Amino acid sequence: MKTRNHLSHVGIAHEVNIISNGLIDIPMLQILSQDGVVHKEAVEPELDQETALKMYTTMQFTRVLDERMVAAQRQGRISFYLASTGEEGATVASAAALEPQDMIMSQYREQGSLAYRGYSTEQFMNQMFSNEKEPNKGRQMPIHYGAKELNFMTISSPLGTQIPQAAGYAYGQKMAGEPAVTICYFGEGAASEGDFHAGVNMAAVLNCPVIFFCRNNGYAISTPAEEQFAGDGIASRGIGYGVKTIRVDGNDVLGVYAATQKAREIALAENCPVLIEAMTYRLAAHSTSDDPTGYRSKEEEAKWQERDPIARMAKWLVSKGWLDEDANKKEVEQMRQEVLQELKRVEQVPICKIDELVTDVYAEVPPILQKQLSELKAHIKKYPEAYPKTAGRID
Amino acid sequence: MAKMNILQAVNNALHIAMEDNEKVMVFGEDVGHFGGVFRATSNLQEKFGRDRVFNTPLVEQGIIGFANGLASQGSVPVAEIQFGDYIFPAFDQIVNETAKFRYRSGGQFSVGSLTIRTPYGGGIAGGHYHSQSPEAFFAHCPGIKIVIPRNPYQAKGLLLASIRDDNPVLFMEPKRLYRASVGEVPEEDYQLPLGKAEVVKEGSDITLLAWGAQMEIIEKAAEMAEKDGVSSEIIDLRSIQPWDADTICQSVEKTGRLLINHEAPLTGGFAAEVAATVQERCFLNLESPIARVCGLDTPYPLAHEKEYMPDHLKTYEAIMRTMHF
Numbered sequence A: 001m002k003t004r005n006h007l008s009h010v011g012i013a014h015e016v017n018i019i020s021n022g023l024i025d026i027p028m029l030q031i032l033s034q035d036g037v038v039h040k041e042a043v044e045p046e047l048d049q050e051t052a053l054k055m056y057t058t059m060q061f062t063r064v065l066d067e068r069m070v071a072a073q074r075q076g077r078i079s080f081y082l083a084s085t086g087e088e089g090a091t092v093a094s095a096a097a098l099e100p101q102d103m104i105m106s107q108y109r110e111q112g113s114l115a116y117r118g119y120s121t122e123q124f125m126n127q128m129f130s131n132e133k134e135p136n137k138g139r140q141m142p143i144h145y146g147a148k149e150l151n152f153m154t155i156s157s158p159l160g161t162q163i164p165q166a167a168g169y170a171y172g173q174k175m176a177g178e179p180a181v182t183i184c185y186f187g188e189g190a191a192s193e194g195d196f197h198a199g200v201n202m203a204a205v206l207n208c209p210v211i212f213f214c215r216n217n218g219y220a221i222s223t224p225a226e227e228q229f230a231g232d233g234i235a236s237r238g239i240g241y242g243v244k245t246i247r248v249d250g251n252d253v254l255g256v257y258a259a260t261q262k263a264r265e266i267a268l269a270e271n272c273p274v275l276i277e278a279m280t281y282r283l284a285a286h287s288t289s290d291d292p293t294g295y296r297s298k299e300e301e302a303k304w305q306e307r308d309p310i311a312r313m314a315k316w317l318v319s320k321g322w323l324d325e326d327a328n329k330k331e332v333e334q335m336r337q338e339v340l341q342e343l344k345r346v347e348q349v350p351i352c353k354i355d356e357l358v359t360d361v362y363a364e365v366p367p368i369l370q371k372q373l374s375e376l377k378a379h380i381k382k383y384p385e386a387y388p389k390t391a392g393r394i395d
Numbered sequence B: 001m002a003k004m005n006i007l008q009a010v011n012n013a014l015h016i017a018m019e020d021n022e023k024v025m026v027f028g029e030d031v032g033h034f035g036g037v038f039r040a041t042s043n044l045q046e047k048f049g050r051d052r053v054f055n056t057p058l059v060e061q062g063i064i065g066f067a068n069g070l071a072s073q074g075s076v077p078v079a080e081i082q083f084g085d086y087i088f089p090a091f092d093q094i095v096n097e098t099a100k101f102r103y104r105s106g107g108q109f110s111v112g113s114l115t116i117r118t119p120y121g122g123g124i125a126g127g128h129y130h131s132q133s134p135e136a137f138f139a140h141c142p143g144i145k146i147v148i149p150r151n152p153y154q155a156k157g158l159l160l161a162s163i164r165d166d167n168p169v170l171f172m173e174p175k176r177l178y179r180a181s182v183g184e185v186p187e188e189d190y191q192l193p194l195g196k197a198e199v200v201k202e203g204s205d206i207t208l209l210a211w212g213a214q215m216e217i218i219e220k221a222a223e224m225a226e227k228d229g230v231s232s233e234i235i236d237l238r239s240i241q242p243w244d245a246d247t248i249c250q251s252v253e254k255t256g257r258l259l260i261n262h263e264a265p266l267t268g269g270f271a272a273e274v275a276a277t278v279q280e281r282c283f284l285n286l287e288s289p290i291a292r293v294c295g296l297d298t299p300y301p302l303a304h305e306k307e308y309m310p311d312h313l314k315t316y317e318a319i320m321r322t323m324h325f
Helices: A047-073 A088-096 A111-117 A119-128 A162-175 A194-205 A235-240 A255-272 A298-305 A309-320 A325-346 A367-382 B006-020 B044-048 B060-073 B087-100 B135-139 B152-164 B213-225 B247-256 B270-281 B312-323
Strands: A104-107 A182-189 A210-216 A245-251 A274-279 B002-005 B024-028 B052-054 B076-080 B115-120 B145-147 B169-174 B183-186 B198-201 B206-210 B234-235 B239-241 B258-265 B291-295
Touching: A047 A088, A047 A111, A047 A119, A047 A255, A047 A325, A047 B270, A088 A111, A088 A182, A088 B169, A104 A111, A111 A119, A119 A245, A119 A325, A119 B060, A162 A182, A162 A194, A162 A210, A162 B060, A182 B270, A194 A210, A194 B060, A210 A255, A210 B247, A235 A245, A235 A274, A235 A325, A245 A255, A255 A274, A255 A309, A255 B206, A274 B234, A298 B152, A325 B087, A367 B291, B002 B152, B006 B024, B006 B044, B006 B076, B006 B169, B006 B183, B024 B060, B060 B076, B060 B183, B060 B270, B087 B135, B115 B206, B135 B145, B135 B169, B135 B239, B135 B258, B135 B270, B145 B152, B152 B169, B152 B183, B198 B213, B206 B213, B206 B247, B206 B312, B213 B234, B213 B258, B213 B312, B234 B247, B247 B258, B247 B270, B258 B270, B258 B312
Parallel strands: A104 A182, A182 A210, A210 A274, A245 A274, B024 B052, B024 B076, B076 B115, B115 B169, B145 B169, B206 B234, B206 B258, B258 B291
Antiparallel strands: B002 B183, B145 B239, B198 B234
């Protein structure tokens, strides 16, 4: 039996001493300086050339994909998009520090992690065009990816819901004796949801091997972080829950990689959660339905453009002699061509047959849904021109 | 066979489910060593250990969120919400997450192994927040099943079926009957079918439909009406979602009359769904309007509990009005 009780850690004071914010300093780990040089006092994480280049090209691919798909949305070819510009370092470097058996539960701005796991251009496109090859069967909005074979949990729109789920998933991994952890991504806005409190507290109390990875990018749509919380960011809360915590420069891939690798090691060895707060900036609009010029300045954005995680990593790679910039430029141009070609090809793929409207609600299709489907099919057959995407393909 | 009350039957079902499948885990507020505020989880922690039977922090959205994660991983969580009245903080996790998990991922991920147990219903001087019957809120949500037993035999068989069903199930236990309803329960493993109503007593003049604790109310009203020569067919719906429209409609085609009784408020209650479906399918058989005997459209009261409840007298009066329409 544990002897700990609720007074175990309580010291005695004899003066009225109100504790104020800021007494505990949570610094930000930075290994790579803004100029792409490893800080003298910092320890460069062990990272081989192949892994480093994979991280770099994945970040570039993510940016190429984002640029192309924002344009595609503007052209009306897809209904919605959500770019991750400026945050590729945080998502790609954290994914690179994990093992393939680790579960990723993401919010929606972590396409870099999924790309790092090997999700192909075609798979990204299938999902965004909601076609019949899309694993979600065209049921969810663009960017709601999911890939069972890559241990990437299907994304849902409600914010923060994946946080207690990640605690539960990790508990299950522990009980099954798997050498695996769960990483749970969310933004600093989502951390205001009750589910953040629920999930982090439960993970701490129930000893779950989960990494909570917060992308603190300064904004939740139009709401700046200073209207989101008054404390010392998200990291200070981890301490309050008894969770091991680190704050890291989210635009420094070496810092994020080292922090995540250490977090994974601790989570697995000690069966406990670790919280990482990655400080970054949302250079992109919140989504294609948002225009940031209404709530922030061009000067502010320009300042952060200079801190671009991709450019910073490039300088480091060049200094190592690992990157040929001319060859890389050609590679990026090739990526652009490939993404455009896939877009043109995939947008021709039809959507699922109407039958898929009623499957997967339950494990089996209940009689009332069978009846609703039959009636719907009869109706579509009567007015085929009103339902052009499915009318020609009814059995 | 053994004599058990509903709590003992639930406890017995949990023991069997945990013995049968090591992936089954039981958790919630106070369910651990203490065995639950109603003692439904007594002795489980002693037998199966703290890893499989444990207390959670006091946070309903967390309990269900955690359970969703566990279920999607492949475990078999049986989560307890201490009172149905306190399920609403978890409404988002249940409605937006649990219910849509399989559909939204195209079947890649599911939380079909999840069961949520919660005591529900009034009649215990529980006031606003220890009396509610929230089934209709969830009946409007495709993707989850809702099951309500009426006695110990039903409770054990339906709970075992719920835990093993490949869909998330909200299992609502009539707390007024937890200790009051005692009956013979087989000690071995058995299951009762989900989605199937049960004709408890056959009759020819009127169909009476209810579920959970209200079953004994309509049975009592039927006895009164029988003295006036009215033959009632009594049906326990058992599953609110998906519900067994065929059994109800077959009965109404025979009797020509229907009365539905539930504790929850009238407006938006599940009786409305049943009534609309039956009038659509049995229009030519109906000889009187469908009667609904339900709670009032008020929060659940304390001092006026007796007046609020759709009791046997209100039900009897409604039977007679329907018969003499």
